Amino acid sequence: MSRNAVLSPRSLMRKFAPAMATSWLAGMKAAPSGRNVPSLGRIGSLEVRLARSAKEIRKAQELRYHVFYEEMSAIADPATQATRRDVDAYDDICDHLLVLDHDLTERNKLGRRVPRIVGTYRLLRQDVAERNGGFYTAAEFDIQSLVDAHPRLQFLELGRSCVLKPYRTKRTVELLWHGIWAYVLMHRIDVMVGCASIEGTDPDRIASQLAFLHHNARTPETWRVRAVGERYVEMNRMPKAEVNERQALRELPPLIKGYLRLGAFIGDGAVVDHQFGTTDVLIVMPVEALNSRYVNHYGADAGRYANQ
Secondary structure, eight states: OOGGGSOOHHHHHHHHSOSSOOHHHHHHHHOOSGGGOOOOEEETTEEEEEOOSHHHHHHHHHHHHIIIIIISOOOOOHHHHHHTSOOOGGGGTSEEEEEEEEEEEEEOTTSOEEEEEEEEEEEEEHHHHHTTTSOGGGGTBOHHHHHHHOTTSOEEEEEEEEEOGGGOSHHHHHHHHHHHHHHHHHTTOOEEEEEEEEEOSOGGGGHHHHHHHHHHHBOOGGGOOBBOGGGOBOOOOSOGGGOOHHHHHHHSOHHHHHHHHHTOEEOBSBEEETTTTEEEEEEEEEGGGSOHHHHHHHOTTSOTTTTO
16 A cells, blocks of 8 residues: 555645634544533434433444344344343443434433434444453454554444434435544544444355455455454455456445445455354455545545534
């Protein structure tokens, strides 16, 4: 990857930001936690921001349960069935990005009307992960070797992404990515990583999708990272000439296609996750390699939807 062809977060700010000072972004950095957490963007009735309370995190966990366990094929243990929430230990240390619909409200325990959470992403910064035993993704991929190979860079793990079915639209995805981009700038993130899932646990049934990713989006050597040894599943399941690329691309989940459009790479090897009924691939997305068209679209100060 040519260094003169890509840009650091600071360079992106200089290249794409308007000439005026980015006071809105500076205000976000300075904002305290809790109820004063600012909005990261809004389109009509939809707003994106970080969770402001434990109650909002619980609502995000309920949304994850609905999508992963009721709509998809994840297998719930007794505790998960009892609470009807998708919960793990990482929830306590992560930031939770939310999309809320102010036109779809529900009453909280105090009787107040609050907007419903319709989308969520879980964000884990490297400094937080290192103080708490590492990244969630490390159970499937050798993330630490990648971090060690780039000691001057700051990593961010993306995970547990889901959106309520009626809201799987362009503007919801736009807001989620607008929120992530604002978060990247706020915390000077250099690299985003995380698992993305293809439905199904038989790699041979999704061989064309895996092979397409292997042949067309595999990480360069400088960003190479493998699935952990005992869970490694070969992605190169057919020669490139035999892959119907148009069909494979059409069959890929929208989230993975979105990552590819942004400029993401795919790690070496996949992992079968029997609990969630998926086959996971690793997304590696250096900020310096992001498609400049998308950076320009959201604004280098993440201000595109700041004042909607």
